[in-house]
Each structure stands twice: as structure tokens, then as C-alpha cells.
Amino acid sequence: MKRLLIVLLLIASPTLAVQPDEVLDDPALEARARDISTGLRCLVCRNESIDESNAELARDLRILLRERLVAGDTDQEAVEFIVDRYGEYVLLKPTTTGANLMLWLAGPIMLLIAAGVGWNFLRKRSQHQNAVHADTLSEEEQERLRRILED
Amino acid sequence: MALTGPSKYSSVMITELGHFALILAFLVAIVQTVVPLIGAANRWNGWMVFAEPAAVAQFLLTAFSFGALVWAFVSSDFSLRIVVENSHSAKPMLYKISGTWGNHEGSMLLWVLIVTIFGAMAAVFGGGLPPTLKARVLSVQSAIGVAFFAFILFTSNPFDRLPVPPFDGRDLNPLLQDPGLAFHPPFLYLGYVGLSMAFSFAVAALIEGRVDAAWGRWVRPWTLAAWIFLTIGIALGSWWAYYELGWGGFWFWDPVENASFMPWLLAAALLHSAIVVEKREALKSWTILLAIIAFGFSLIGTFIVRSGLLTSVHAFASDPERGVFILVILVVFIGGALTLFAARAQAMEAKGVFGMVSRESALIVNNLLLAVSCFVVFFGTLWPMIAEMAFDRKLSVGAPFFNAAFTPFMVALGIVLPVGAMLPWKRGKLGKAAWSLRYAFVLAVALAILVWVMQTGRSALGPVGLFLGAWITFGAIVDLWSRTGRKGNLARLFRLPGADWGKAVAHTGLGVTIFAIAGLTAWEVEDIRVAQAGQPFEVGQFTLTLQDVRRVQGPNYFSTTADVSVEQNGRQITTLHPEKRDYPVARMPTTEAAIDYRLLRDLYVVIGDQQADGGWVMRTYIKPLANWIWGGCILMALGGALSLSDRRFRVAAGARKTPASGVPAE
Numbered sequence: 155m156k157r158l159l160i161v162l163l164l165i166a167s168p169t170l171a172v173q174p175d176e177v178l179d180d181p182a183l184e185a186r187a188r189d190i191s192t193g194l195r196c197l198v199c200r201n202e203s204i205d206e207s208n209a210e211l212a213r214d215l216r217i218l219l220r221e222r223l224v225a226g227d228t229d230q231e232a233v234e235f236i237v238d239r240y241g242e243y244v245l246l247k248p249t250t251t252g253a254n255l256m257l258w259l260a261g262p263i264m265l266l267i268a269a270g271v272g273w274n275f276l277r278k279r280s281q282h283q284n285a286v287h288a289d290t291l292s293e294e295e296q297e298r299l300r301r302i303l304e305d
Numbered sequence: 306m307a308l309t310g311p312s313k314y315s316s317v318m319i320t321e322l323g324h325f326a327l328i329l330a331f332l333v334a335i336v337q338t339v340v341p342l343i344g345a346a347n348r349w350n351g352w353m354v355f356a357e358p359a360a361v362a363q364f365l366l367t368a369f370s371f372g373a374l375v376w377a378f379v380s381s382d383f384s385l386r387i388v389v390e391n392s393h394s395a396k397p398m399l400y401k402i403s404g405t406w407g408n409h410e411g412s413m414l415l416w417v418l419i420v421t422i423f424g425a426m427a428a429v430f431g432g433g434l435p436p437t438l439k440a441r442v443l444s445v446q447s448a449i450g451v452a453f454f455a456f457i458l459f460t461s462n463p464f465d466r467l468p469v470p471p472f473d474g475r476d477l478n479p480l481l482q483d484p485g486l487a488f489h490p491p492f493l494y495l496g497y498v499g500l501s502m503a504f505s506f507a508v509a510a511l512i513e514g515r516v517d518a519a520w521g522r523w524v525r526p527w528t529l530a531a532w533i534f535l536t537i538g539i540a541l542g543s544w545w546a547y548y549e550l551g552w553g554g555f556w557f558w559d560p561v562e563n564a565s566f567m568p569w570l571l572a573a574a575l576l577h578s579a580i581v582v583e584k585r586e587a588l589k590s591w592t593i594l595l596a597i598i599a600f601g602f603s604l605i606g607t608f609i610v611r612s613g614l615l616t617s618v619h620a621f622a623s624d625p626e627r628g629v630f631i632l633v634i635l636v637v638f639i640g641g642a643l644t645l646f647a648a649r650a651q652a653m654e655a656k657g658v659f660g661m662v663s664r665e666s667a668l669i670v671n672n673l674l675l676a677v678s679c680f681v682v683f684f685g686t687l688w689p690m691i692a693e694m695a696f697d698r699k700l701s702v703g704a705p706f707f708n709a710a711f712t713p714f715m716v717a718l719g720i721v722l723p724v725g726a727m728l729p730w731k732r733g734k735l736g737k738a739a740w741s742l743r744y745a746f747v748l749a750v751a752l753a754i755l756v757w758v759m760q761t762g763r764s765a766l767g768p769v770g771l772f773l774g775a776w777i778t779f780g781a782i783v784d785l786w787s788r789t790g791r792k793g794n795l796a797r798l799f800r801l802p803g804a805d806w807g808k809a810v811a812h813t814g815l816g817v818t819i820f821a822i823a824g825l826t827a828w829e830v831e832d833i834r835v836a837q838a839g840q841p842f843e844v845g846q847f848t849l850t851l852q853d854v855r856r857v858q859g860p861n862y863f864s865t866t867a868d869v870s871v872e873q874n875g876r877q878i879t880t881l882h883p884e885k886r887d888y889p890v891a892r893m894p895t896t897e898a899a900i901d902y903r904l905l906r907d908l909y910v911v912i913g914d915q916q917a918d919g920g921w922v923m924r925t926y927i928k929p930l931a932n933w934i935w936g937g938c939i940l941m942a943l944g945g946a947l948s949l950s951d952r953r954f955r956v957a958a959g960a961r962k963t964p965a966s967g968v969p970a971e
Contacts, residue, residue, distance in 0.1 A: 171552055171924075172833055173833070173913075173922060174833050174834050174835045174916075174922055177833060192704075192705070193703075193705050195701045195703060200559070201557060201558070201559045201560070201701075201703055202557070203703065203704070206552055206554060241699060242698065242699070242700045243699045243700055243701055244701070245700065245701060246701050246702075246703025246704060246705050246706070247703065247705035247706050247709070248688070248700050248701070248702055248706060252696070252698075253692060253695070253696040253698065254692070254698075254700070257684065257685065257688045257692075257702070257706075258710070260680070260681065260684045261677065261678075261680065261681040261684070261710050261714075264677050264680050264681075265673070265677045265714075268673045268676065268677050269673060272669050272670070272673050275669070276661055276666050276669065277661070279587070279658060279659055279660075279665075280658075280659070280660045280661050
């Protein structure tokens with residue numbers, strides 16, 4: 155985090171994120187712009203969206219995005235327009251195309267594997283329980299019980 | 306040297322002694338790694354007990370060395386490179402001290418200091434440990450020390466001198482000159498390094514080839530302590546981001562944040578699975594594996610922060626030596642431990658048997674969810690690097706990904722938590738546990754519906770978060786209540802073991818934090834405008850007026866301070882003073898938000914630039930439940946502390962036996 159800030163503030167001018175003069179008159183359109191811009195990366199910052207960033211470039215992108223929306227682009231078209239110009243690096247939420255599928259599926263697949271292993275383990279455990287007479291104590295347990303009782 | 310006067314000379318002397326003590330500590334650590342290990346293998350008592358005084362000596366030497374560095378910062382000894390780079394004679398005393406660890410070299414010295422503190426604590430308080438296990442634990446702990454002493458001495462020496470000392474320093478990054486951040490790193494390191502103790506116990510147990518209930522009882526306090534410190538450290542960092550960065554964000558899923566969050570998740574998993582080892586002698590090999598991996602993530606965290614690898618692949622080249630060094634440490638320790646694990650894990654025959662539906666299985670579910678969620682964070686953090694190297698795609702993985710991919714795990718965890726916590730050991734009935742929670746469930750749903758109706762047409766996040774938070778909190782209360790035998794015997798409630806209270810409080814804390822994050826995200830109000838002096842404007846139920854903007858001089862900065870009066874229902878409730886600061890030495894501007902902290906909501910005001918028409922850019926936020934996020938973290942840490950206070954750990958630590966009283970621990 156420290157580094158984030160150091161880098162960020164070296165680049166940043168002391169202005170703050172979205173400026174009043176950028177805000178669109180149409181609140182619905184502005185809300186869409188805000189929503190989209192939280193998912194677009196400020197290219198010169200570290201891990202910050204253009205919505206939060208203070209950098210000049212982020213401001214340019216915010217204005218560009220609003221121009222596209224005013225021109226009648228759908229959300230998707232506006233994002234595509236920006237991705238075409240700046241590359242997929244600009245997307246904070248990676249697409250689900252190609253290799254990125256691995257990223258999106260890694261969690262669910264891992265959960266399935268883990269659940270399978272866990273289930274298997276539990277089944278063995280409970281079968282084991284049926285085999286062993288759960289009421290009787292092992293020798294070591296009896297030894298421990300004896301020691302506890304003696305205390 | 307440009308230094309004159311006796312005090313300056315003694316300061317120089319202390320610095321040299323500090324450097325010397327560090328080298329001595331390194332040598333002690335090497336001996337402490339080797340001798341007890343050989344002693345334990347051959348059952349030579351003298352060699353084994355050598356570890357104890359050595360661990361204490363190692364700690365004292367390192368503490369002296371660290372003290373010398375603090376002294377150099379406090380006395381502004383500008384012959385030291387890192388003092389020049391990170392301090393300034395006009396800096397307030399607190400930040401001179403915290404400047405010691407506000408840089409790479411000093412923070413690594415703090416890191417290794419904590420390694421030795423934990424080692425010395427295990428040596429002094431570990432009276433109940435079997436001699437061979439104790440010798441091996443201290444040996445492994447010392448080996449970690451050796452690696453980091455070497456890292457410090459060979460690549461990042463804090464005692465580096467400058468041939469020509471300048472008259473004054475370049476000041477600490479102003480963002481770090483803040484009370485919240487002054488204590489953020491020490492807590493994080495206490496957490497990271499606390500996990501080294503769990504690691505040492507795990508490796509020692511693998512060497513011994515024996516894990517039993519007692520082992521679980523020894524490991525758990527260290528894991529708990531590490532988790533408590535990590536919780537506090539992360540909360541401090543997040544709180545700092547909230548008030549310092551100027552827009553009230555509190556979590557950014559930045560790689561460096563993830564680096565501290567991953568060990569937290571695994572420590573949470575570990576402290577739950579250690580319960581199963583302790584109470585039921587099951588999940589032994591999994592717990593060992595978890596202890597190894599959890600410390601592995603601490604090392605990875607250190608690596609990520611130091612190398613800059615994940616920020617950008619290219620930044621790695623800027624500091625290759627250090628990054629590679631930590632990578633080697635990581636590979637040697639984690640690789641070695643995992644190899645040992647592969648060879649020995651089979652020997653850990655589980656003893657306790659349990660049914661499909663039981664507390665044991667519930668804790669397994671907890672572990673699965675926490676471990677897989679950690680994996681998701683890990684994979685997401687690494688993915689930009691993998692994608693660039695393997696697929697030649699330059700892309701970003703930011704907050705929207707993590708929010709989408711990580712949150713479901715926490716939701717699932719929140720849903721199953723109260724039920725799992727109610728299940729009995731060995732064998733239980735799901736229906737019975739769920740039925741005893743019926744009131745908690747109905748109440749949580751009712752609250753969520755009420756809020757859903759009241760908020761009209763806003764996102765479902767708020768009500769869902771409220772449901773989860775309330776469900777977990779009420780569930781914890783029901784659980785605690787049921788432990789008293791449900792007869793309303795309050796006296797019995799207070800005689801419950803610390804662990805029972807700790808469980809209830811920590812789970813409540815999680816519920817509070819989940820609710821607060823959802824509430825803040827869903828119900829935040831934002832206002833951006835150009836404010837003219839003297840003209841009131843409304844934000845939510847507040848009326849704000851920019852009264853005046855002044856220039857103010859601070860100790861090492863200039864400030865543009867605004868006076869903003871805040872009215873509610875026609876009555877003035879407060880005056881806020883948001884600032885913009887400029888630190889001339891560090892040449893860096895910062896924004897200082899003014900926050901009116903309230904129980905249910907914060908009013909958060911930030912001043913921006915002056916506009917051509919004389920007005921000032923002002924951003925105003927109403928942040929509902931903001932304080933509850935950290936309140937929940939404090940509850941979690943408090944719950945951990947209560948659990949740590951449970952008498953069975955003191956008994957395990959070798960304290961005198963006290964007669965059993967109250968309700969026996971489960």
C-alpha cells in the first residue's frame with residue numbers, strides 16, 4: 155500500500171478524482187459514467203480506477219468516456235472504444251476470453267476439487283467410525299483416562 | 306566527519322555497536338540452528354538446552370541493534386544513509402521513531418527482531434514442551450532468523466554510512482507521517498512473524514514424526530496471536546487509507562494489501578483446524594500443511610512488497626538482488642518443509658473418528674472455504690504476471706474481479722458459520738442445530754426485509770449484508786446461550802471458558818464487519834461541487850457552508866485549511882477543517898480529509914483546488930457504518946484475545962495447575 159501511494163502521489167497533481175466540471179447534466183448518464191469508470195484503470199497509476207485517480211490522464215479518460223456516452227454509445231460500446239485505444243490493460247475486471255477463463259474458473263474448480271477431497275475424507279472417516287466400535291477406548295486413550303483420574 | 310561535540314560521537318559509537326550486535330546475533334543464530342538440532346537427534350541434553358540461553362541472547366543482541374537504529378533516527382544521525390533518506394530534523398518525534406521502520410532496511414530489522422522475540426518467548430515460556438520438540442522448534446525458528454540476518458547484512462544493511470553526511474535529511478514520505486500508519490507495520494510484522502512460530506512447530510513436529518493433541522494446544526496460541534496482530538495491522542492500514550487518501554476507500558485489492566490478507570485468511574483457517582487437532586486428534590497432516598503454507602504466504606507477502614515484482618514485471622529489475630534473496634529464502638524454507646511433509650505426513654495417523662455431520666466436518670468446510678478464497682486472491686494477484694509471461698497479454702486484475710470472485714466465498718462462509726458453530730463434536734444432527742437457530746434466522750431475515758422496504762429501490766447489497774451480519778451475530782449469541790444449558794443461568798454464562806467467549810465475540814466481529822462493508826458500499830452518498838464561500842448547500846440531511854479558506858504553516862508543511870460549518874435540522878452540529886498540505890522537503894502534496902465521526906455515519910469532507918471563479922472544489926460524502934468496519938475488526942481481535950486467555954493454554958504452557966472451575970471446555 156505504501157508503494158501504491160508513493161507512486162501515485164508522485165504522479166498525481168493535487169486535484170481530486172472526479173471534478174465538478176466533468177459531471178454530466180443528465181444524472182442517469184452520469185451514474186452510468188461513474189459505474190463504468192470504476193472498472194477502468196488509470197494507466198499511469200498503480201491499481202487505481204480512473205474514478206478514484208487524481209492523474210491528468212485519468213481525467214482525460216473520464217472526459218472521453220462521458221463524451222462517448224453523450225454521443226449515444228451503450229456502456230459496452232463505450233468500454234470497447236476505450237479498450238480499442240488503450241488495450242485490455244485498461245480493464246480492472248479482466249474479460250473472460252481465452253486464457254482469462256483460467257483466472258475466472260480457477261476459484262470454482264479449486265473449490266470443486268477441495269470439496270471432492272474433503273467429501274472423500276469425511277466419508278472414509280465416518281466409515282472408519284462404523285468399523286471401529288466408537289464406544290471402546292484405544293489403549294492409549296485408556297492410559298490417558300487413567301492418568302487423568304489419578305490426578 | 307562533519308559531526309562535532311561529545312553527544313554526536315557517542316551517537317556514532319552506539320550506531321557502530323548496533324551494527325556489531327547485529328553481526329553477533331547472526332552468529333548466535335547460526336549456532337542456535339545447528340547445535341540443538343544435533344542435540345535432539347542424539348538426545349544430548351546439554352546440546353538441546355543450549356537453545357534456550359541462545360534464543361534469549363539472540364533476542365537481546367537484536368533488540369540492542371534495533372534500539373541503536375531507533376537512536377540514530379531520534380538523534381537525527383545523518384551519517385546513516387537510511388536516516389538521511391527517511392528522516393528530517395524538524396520531523397515530530399513520533400515519526401522520527403516510526404521512521405525507523407518506514408523504510409526497507411529498518412523494517413527488515415524489525416522483522417527479524419520479532420522473529421527473535423518469538424523465539425525467546427518460546428524458550429522462556431515453553432517450559433511444558435518436551436525437550437526434543439523444544440530444541441527443534443527453537444532451532445527451526447533460529448534458522449529463519451539466520452536467513453533474515455543474512456538478508457539484512459548482505460543486501461539491506463540499515464547501518465550503511467554515507468562518506469559525506471548532509472546537514473539534513475530528505476524527510477519521511479508525508480503520507481507515512483500519521484499515527485495510524487506509524488503502528489501499522491509493527492502489527493503486521495508481529496502477525497507475519499507469529500506465523501513463523503506455527504511453521505517452526507510444524508517442521509519440528511515433522512522431524513519428531515509425532516503430532517498429538519498437546520501439539521495442537523501448543524501451536525494454537527501462537528497462531529491465535531499471529532492472527533490477532535494481523536487483524537489489527539490490516540485494520541489500521543485500512544483505517545488509515547480511509548481517512549488519509551481523500552475519498553474514503555478502505556480496501557483496494559492492491560497486491561500489497563493482498564499480501565497481508567492471504568496470511569490472515571490462512572491463519573484464520575489454521576487456528577480453526579488446530580482446534581480439531583487439539584480436541585479430536587484429527588486433521589493433523591492438514592494442519593501441519595496449513596502451518597507451512599501460512600508462513601509461506603507471509604514470506605510471499607514480504608517478497609511481493611520488497612521486490613515490486615507484482616506491480617510491474619519491469620520493476621523487478623530495479624531491485625533484483627533483494628527480490629531474488631527473499632525468493633531463495635522462500636524456496637529453501639517452504640520447499641524444504643514441504644519435502645519433509647511429503648516424506649513424513651503418512652506417519653500422522655488420525656485418531657479421532659467423526660460422522661459426516663459434526664463440528665469436525667463444519668471446521669473442514671470452514672478450512673476449505675478459507676483456503677480456496679485465499680487461493681482465489683493469490684491467483685488473481687499473480688495473474689497479470691502469468692498472463693504477460695505465458696500468454697503475452699498485458700492486463701489488469703483489479704477490485705471488480707476480486708469483489709466478484711472472492712465475495713461469494715465469504716457469503717457462503719457467513720451462511721454456514723452459525724450452523725457449523727452449533728454442531729456437536731463427533732456426530733450431530735443438522736436439523737437440530739438449524740432448529741435451535743430458528744429465532745436468529747427469522748430475526749435476521751426480518752431485519753433485512755425491513756431495510757429492503759425502507760431503502761426503496763437501492764441495491765440489494767445492503768439488506769443481504771445486514772442479513773449475513775445479523776445471522777452471524779445472533780447465531781453467536783444463541784450458541785453462547787446454549788452453552789449455559791438454556792436455563793437462563795447468567796452466572797453460568799460468565800463462568801464459561803475464555804475460548805467460548807472468544808468464539809462468540811470474534812464471530813460477532815466478523816458479522817459486524819461484513820454488515821458494515823455492505824452497508825457502506827450500498828448506502829454511501831457522494832456530492833461533488835464548486836462551493837462558494839458563505840453559500841450553504843445540502844448533502845443528505847446535512848447543510849454545509851464553506852466559511853473561510855486559510856493558509857496555515859505546520860511543523861514541516863504548509864496547509865490550505867478550510868472552515869466548513871455543518872448544520873442538521875437548522876442546528877449547527879460541528880465545524881470541519883479539511884486541509885490540503887504541501888510538504889516542501891519531501892515535495893509532496895497530501896489531502897487531509899475532515900471527518901465527523903458518528904455512530905451510524907461519518908460525514909467526510911475534502912477540499913480541492915480553487916477555481917477561476919473563486920469557488921473551491923469540495924467533495925462531501927456520507928459514509929454510513931464506516932466505523933463499524935474497524936469496530937468489527939476490533940471485536941475479532943478481542944475475541945482472539947479472549948480465546949488466548951483460556952486457561953488451558955496457560956496449563957499447556959507449563960503454568961501451575963489450577964483447580965478446574967466453571968463449565969468444562971468442550
